[in-house]
Structure formats: structure tokens, C-alpha cells
Amino acid sequence: xxxxxxxxxxxxxxxxxxxxxxxxxxxxxxxxxxxxxxxxxxxxxxxxxxxxxxxxxxxxxxxxxxxxxxxxxxxxxxxxxxxxxxxxxxxxxxxxxxxxxxxxxxxxxxxxxxxxxxxxxxxxxxxxxxxxxxxxxxxxxxxxxxxxxxxxxxxxxxxxxxxxxxxxxxxxxxxxxxxxxxxxxxxxxxxxxxxxxxxxxxxxxxxxxx
Amino acid sequence: xxxxxxxxxxxxxxxxxxxxxxxxxxxxxxxxxxxxxxxxxxxxxxxxxxxxxxxxxxxxxxxxxxxxxxxxxxxxxxxxxxxxxxxxxxxxxxxxxxxxxxxxxxxxxxxxxxxxxxxxxxxxxxxxxxxxxxxxxxxxxxxxxxxxxxxxxxxxxxxxxxxxxxxxxxxxxxxxxxxxxxxxxxxxxxxxxxxxxxxxxxxxxxxxxxxxxxxxxxxxxxxxxxxxxxxxxxxxxxxxxxxxxxxxxxxxxxxxxxxxxxxx
Numbered sequence: 001x002x003x004x005x006x007x008x009x010x011x012x013x014x015x016x017x018x019x020x021x022x023x024x025x026x027x028x029x030x031x032x033x034x035x036x037x038x039x040x041x042x043x044x045x046x047x048x049x050x051x052x053x054x055x056x057x058x059x060x061x062x063x064x065x066x067x068x069x070x071x072x073x074x075x076x077x078x079x080x081x082x083x084x085x086x087x088x089x090x091x092x093x094x095x096x097x098x099x100x101x102x103x104x105x106x107x108x109x110x111x112x113x114x115x116x117x118x119x120x121x122x123x124x125x126x127x128x129x130x131x132x133x134x135x136x137x138x139x140x141x142x143x144x145x146x147x148x149x150x151x152x153x154x155x156x157x158x159x160x161x162x163x164x165x166x167x168x169x170x171x172x173x174x175x176x177x178x179x180x181x182x183x184x185x186x187x188x189x190x191x192x193x194x195x196x197x198x199x200x201x202x203x204x205x206x207x208x209x210x
Numbered sequence: 211x212x213x214x215x216x217x218x219x220x221x222x223x224x225x226x227x228x229x230x231x232x233x234x235x236x237x238x239x240x241x242x243x244x245x246x247x248x249x250x251x252x253x254x255x256x257x258x259x260x261x262x263x264x265x266x267x268x269x270x271x272x273x274x275x276x277x278x279x280x281x282x283x284x285x286x287x288x289x290x291x292x293x294x295x296x297x298x299x300x301x302x303x304x305x306x307x308x309x310x311x312x313x314x315x316x317x318x319x320x321x322x323x324x325x326x327x328x329x330x331x332x333x334x335x336x337x338x339x340x341x342x343x344x345x346x347x348x349x350x351x352x353x354x355x356x357x358x359x360x361x362x363x364x365x366x367x368x369x370x371x372x373x374x375x376x377x378x379x380x381x382x383x384x385x386x387x388x389x390x391x392x393x394x395x396x397x398x399x400x401x402x403x404x405x406x407x408x409x410x411x412x413x414x415x416x417x418x419x420x421x422x423x424x425x426x427x428x429x430x431x432x433x434x435x436x437x438x439x440x441x442x443x444x445x446x447x448x449x450x451x452x453x454x455x456x457x458x459x460x461x462x463x464x465x466x467x468x469x470x471x472x473x474x
Contacts, residue, residue: 059377059412100338103378103411124338150257151287178221178258 004039011044014064016071023072033079041069045114053197066110087118089207093144094122096155101148107196128162147176157187171206212434215249220258238277245278247439255285289317304328310335332370346371346389368403377412394431403434
């Protein structure tokens with residue numbers, strides 16, 4: 001797997017220029033785009049995710065690694081779109097209606113992409129109908145719902161209920177600074193991530209890839 | 211420099227169970243400790259109790275007022291909580307916070323007109339969180355104009371520029387600092403206030419970042435802060451900064467703090 005290891009290392013260091021160069025080099029040598037994605041980019045991001053979880057690296061390092069991964073993805077995407085990318089799962093992500101906070105949600109989105117998920121980000125102030133519609137249309141495996149205020153947290157319940165009454169079998173995950181496991185249980189969410197790294201673990205678990 | 215003590219917040223470890231269990235001893239101790247350490251106002255937030263927030267807040271505010279003589283800051287995103295608790299407050303309470311979001315503004319303004327509390331005006335509108343200094347200044351200007359035209363004295367307004375974490379974008383530090391400066395210069399008589407600790411989200415040794423940010427914000431004109439007054443180092447920095455800014459005549463406060471052992 002020579003070459004891929006180096007790409008992974010450069011992702012970990014957040015060196016987007018090297019990631020770009022090495023990805024192109026690997027493609028020129030005839031490596032499969034899917035292998036570069038899994039063995040290089042995602043492998044690198046997974047290491048960052050693990051280190052983040054253990055408090056060995058911090059938010060800026062995650063952002064840098066995500067940017068480096070993106071640089072590699074830009075080269076792989078056109079090829080992968082032709083052949084069809086094998087994502088490990090599809091996540092619809094958004095902050096609930098009435099809530100404008102997005103920093104935590106964006107971090108979760110980056111880490112999920114880094115773990116090989118396809119992420120559809122609906123942004124902030126997302127009504128429950130929009131979650132339902134997108135989950136149905138995109139046939140998502142998981143929906144990730146964020147809220148940062150105690151006044152908007154009940155919207156998570158509304159959204160989960162709307163998904164259930166639309167008879168969608170999607171798994172639900174919630175997160176936000178004030179969310180607890182107890183609250184997640186109360187509103188029947190399938191998963192709760194206390195931070196972005198745990199959210200990724202939970203997401204993998206929920207689709208049977210934990 | 212107005213110090214609002216932030217420790218009685220149900221999202222802080224140990225507080226939610228104490229509030230749920232109506233542990234008056236623990237809550238009043240938290241209030242007294244903060245006043246002893248230099249807090250001028252005690253912030254009370256029981257929002258994580260959700261359905262029981264209002265009742266819990268009423269209870270907490272009453273026992274705190276019975277034990278310390280400083281005003282309360284009602285800290286809740288829930289306008290019902292503000293409506294229920296504001297009439298119970300002694301002296302000039304503070305509310306945290308009003309925003310430029312239409313619905314929240316409309317619900318809170320009649321309460322403010324009736325009870326005349328100090329008001330934290332958070333720089334958020336229906337378009338969302340501010341990004342740049344310009345966003346913050348635009349939202350603050352709009353809020354100050356509306357509040358004053360609705361009869362709120364400018365000296366009762368404390369603008370919170372919304373501190374966002376530098377770990378996600380290193381421009382955020384300067385965005386807040388520039389906004390504080392522009393707001394203080396543009397609207398004489400208005401106050402600025404910050405919940406500081408957001409600035410260090412996602413970084414190690416967060417206190418280090420919070421402490422420096424307070425000092426920097428004070429040099430831009432920040433004249434109120436929501437912080438943990440029991441953190442001796444942050445209070446020592448604050449007292450020291452006040453002399454260096456020429457706001458402590460004959461260094462009286464600094465020397466008093468020295469004699470009280472606050473720098474040990």
C-alpha cells in the first residue's frame with residue numbers, strides 16, 4: 001500500500017498541498033480512486049478522529065485535516081462519481097427550526113465525511129418537514145439533529161416524531177451542548193453523541209459498522 | 211467593571227441535581243462565594259431542567275435573594291421564564307438576553323418596559339449568528355436603536371457581541387474586539403458584556419485563552435463580563451487591568467485587593 005500511507009500521514013498533518021500532489025501521483029500510477037479514498041484520505045481522518053477523542057489533538061487540527069481530505073476528494077470525486085462512490089452510509093444533518101447554531105453540527109459533518117459517510121447538510125433553522133422530505137428523497141440511513149438551546153431542543157422531539165409518523169425507518173441521532181443521554185432516551189432518539197468523535201462512533205454502530 | 215457571576219447554571223456540573231433536589235444550602239453557598247469573590251450580579255440559569263425550568267428558577271432566585279444583597283441576572287432563552295421571574299426580583303434585575311430576533315424581541319419588550327431591568331442585548335437576528343465585526347456592529351446598532359426608541363435608557367443596555375470560538379476560525383477574536391470598540395464609540399453610554407468562555411471552545415488550557423481575551427476586550431472598552439469570579443487568576447487580571455486602563459483612581463481598588471490577599 002505504498003503511497004497511501006503517505007497520503008494518510010499528510011491528511012493527519014493537514015498538509016493539503018501534499019495530499020493533492022500525492023493523490024494525483026497515485027491516480028497517475030493507476031491506483032483506484034476508491035482505494036485512495038479508503039486507504040489514504042479516510043484512513044488519515046480516522047486517526048485524527050481517534051486522537052481528537054483522546055484529547056491528543058484539538059479542533060484546529062480536525063479542521064486542517066478535513067481541508068486536506070477535501071483537497072484529495074476534489075481530485076477523486078469526478079472519477080468516483082462516474083464509477084459510483086461506495087460510502088459506508090448516508091447521513092442527513094441539520095440544526096432544528098428556530099436555532100441558528102452550527103459550529104458543533106459542522107464539526108460532526110466533517111468527522112462523518114472523514115469516516116466515509118456521505119453527508120447531506122441542511123444547515124440551520126431546519127423545519128421537521130424538511131428533514132422528512134430529505135430523508136425520504138435521499139434514502140438516508142441516519143438523520144443527525146442538532147439543537148443548542150433548551151427552547152429549541154423540543155424541536156428535536158417534533159422532528160423524530162415527524163420521521164416516525166412518515167414511517168421512515170431512518171435511525172435518529174441527536175447532539176448539542178445541553179443534550180444528555182437522558183433527554184435522548186426521553187424523545188426516543190436512537191443515538192446521542194456528546195462530541196463529534198462519539199457521534200461518528202455512534203453513527204457507525206447504528207448502521208452495523210461499529 | 212461589572213462582574214456577573216456565572217456559576218449557578220444548571221449546565222454546570224453539580225448544579226442541576228442541586229436545583230432538582232432543592233438543595234438551598236449548595237445554591238446559596240454558590241451565591242455567597244461569588245459575591246465574596248467580587249460578583250456584582252448573580253446569573254441564574256436553570257434552562258436544562260426544561261419543563262421544570264420556570265418553577266426551579268423561581269425557587270433559586272428567591273433563596274439567592276434571601277442570602278445575598280446583589281441583583282439577579284435571569285439567564286434563559288425562554289421568554290415565559292423571564293415573564294414569571296422578573297416580577298419576583300428585588301432591586302434592578304438583569305435579563306440575559308434579548309436579541310434582534312423578531313419573536314423574542316416582541317415577547318420581551320413589554321416586560322422590559324414594565325419592570326425596567328438591565329438588558330443584555332445579544333447580537334443575533336433572524337439571519338443567524340454573526341460572523342464578522344460588521345455583522346455584530348450592524349445587529350448591535352439596530353438593537354440599540356430599537357430598544358432606546360422603545361423607551362429603554364441607553365445605560366440599561368449591555369450589548370453582548372456573541373463570542374465565537376477561535377479554534378474554528380482565528381478571525382473571530384478580532385471580530386469581537388473590533389465590534390466592542392465600535393459599539394462603545396458609536397453609542398456613548400451603552401455597555402458591552404461578554405460571556406467569555408466560548409472563545410476557547412475546542413482548545414486545550416481554555417482558562418489561559420479566556421483570561422487573555424478578557425484583558426484584551428477590556429482595553430477595547432468592555433465594561434461588564436459574565437465569568438467565574440471564584441477563579442482567582444481571572445479576577446486578579448481584571449483588577450490589574452482596571453488600573454492600567456486608568457479606571458482605578460490612586461490604585462485604590464488594586465491596593466484593597468492586595469490587602470485582602472486576592473493576589474496570593
